[in-house]
Amino acid sequence: MKVVDIATSIAINTLPMLALVLLAMLAERRKPVERPALAAARLNLPYLLVYGSSGPLTSMALGSLTVAAVNMAGGGWISLRADGWRLLPSFLAYLLVLDLLEYLFHRAQHRFAWLWAMHSLHHSDPAMNASTVVRHxxxxxxxxxxxxxxxxxxxxxxxxxxxxxYAVLGFYHIVPHMNLRLGFGRGWWLLNSPQFHRIHHSALPQHYNCNFASLFPAFDLLFRTHHVPQPGEFPPTGLDQAPTTLWQAFSWPFRYRQPADEASAPAPSSNPAVRNTSK
Known part of the structure; x- marks a missing residue:
């Protein structure tokens, strides 16, 4: 592969997300939950560049490419229409089903030890902010x-x-990770917000194993995994361990360990070593 082709692939995979994350980090400064922690961003942003340049397995478009490939191979029990007025209901149907699948996958990441070993990298950020969205x-x-x-x-x-x-809408995931005092009040169940998702990342025991939704908290309401944000409720985030270098981030599942007797319930709620949040 030519150097130019590699550079183009890296740019497509990383630059749009990088630009939007940087803009979101600027917006966070207006009404942050806590003082911006530049140390986390110094790891997260270079991690995005390396992550996006490491090949097709990390491509942000991989999910859509998989759907297209399966369709080309003959898959597709229900044929969605995109002509005229049919585009909107087709898109909404696809969006809701995919968001439900994302919710279920997220639940599995907090249930099974081998998935949690990977997903815990995302939860390890001690100062959740817009750049946390790329910390996977x-x-x-x-x-x-x-x-x-x-x-x-x-x-x-x-x-x-x-x-x-659907791929473009995926950039909205930056918003729920923002270090921003923003919630949707009584409309908390309509769309994921920085307050609703921060509770999912909380280091406090009362918030464990809740608010798994990707876009629509209505799924948390449906499956009774919701914690309704209270006015002014913006807890601290993070785990007892966190990577400090790119290599530690890339090899994270082999570094983050929980007590052996907790292996059957690997979510943060089962980890007695959650970082001390007392000030």
């Missing part, structure tokens, strides 16, 4: 491609325009 173990996109997006391709024959709309 590099193998996770491939696992999602082989599970929820494979299933989506078998369920739906999805037009490319819908896949593109």
């Amino acid at each position: 173990f590099w193998l996770e996109p491939a696992l999602k491609a082989l599970t929820i997006y494979l299933l989506a391709g078998l369920l739906f024959a999805t037009p490319g325009v819908i896949l593109g709309m």
Whole structure:
């Protein structure tokens, strides 16, 4: 592969997300939950660049590519239409089903030890902010491609325009991670917010194993995993351990350990070594 092709691939994978994260970090300064922690961003932003340049398994578009590939191979039990007025209901149907699958996958990440070993990298950020959105173990996109997006391709024959709309909407995930005093009040169940998702990342025991939603907290309400944010409720975040170098982030599942007797329940709620949040 030519150097120019590699550079183009890296740019496509990283630059849009990097630009939006930087803009969100500027917006956080207006009304932050806590003083911005530049140390976390100094790891997260270079991690995005390395993560995005490490090959197709980490591509942000891998899920959509998987759906398209399965459709080309003959998958797609339900044919979605994107012509005229049918585009909106087709997109909403695809969006809701994919968000449900994301919710279920997220629940599994907090239930099974081998998935939690990877996902705990995301939860290890001691100062959650917009750059936390890219702090995921590099193998996770491939696992999602082989599970929820494979299933989506078998369920739906999805037009490319819908896949593109879904990929663009994915940039919204920056917002719930922002270090920002922003919640949606009584409309908390309509769309994920920085307050609702911060509770999911909380280091406090009363917040363990709740608010798993990706976009729509209505799924947490449906499955009774919701914690309704209270006015002014913005807890501290993080785990007892956190990477300090890129290599530690890339090898995270082999570094983060929990007590052996906690292996059957690997979510943060089962970890007695959650970092001390007392000031």
